[in-house]
Amino acid sequence: MNTKRKKQRGAGRRLKALLRNIDGIRPFVRTNDATEYFHVPCGGFIDSRRTRGKIKTEFIEKWIDTTIRFIERKPEDLPFCRVVAMIRTPCLWESQIIIFYDEGYYQTFFER
Secondary structure, X not given: XXXXXXXXXXXXXXXXXXXXXXHOOOOOOOOOOOEEEEXXXXXHHHHOOOXXXXXXXXHHHHHHHXXXXXXXXXXXXXXXXXXXXXXXXXXXXXXXXXXXXXXXXXXXXXXX
């Protein structure tokens, strides 16, 4: 029995495209809504069992850095604004960045 995993082709190229798409996310566009959601802008390759841990780590670091960038650029004129990063393991493709504009919705969101 061969326990060696087959190599995933194009993982570096896909990672570069994913990181470029994450940089293209523009927050604070729909401030009149209660929330603004940003999902992982790629296909499911990040969840493949063939994807190396180094690539997954680089994605997670970029996702957290993007959340920090959003927090630093929060508009001062908003009455309430919270930025939250949700990283779901082992299904990284389901990770999200959520921006809350309504305090009541923010308080009840985590009770679900």
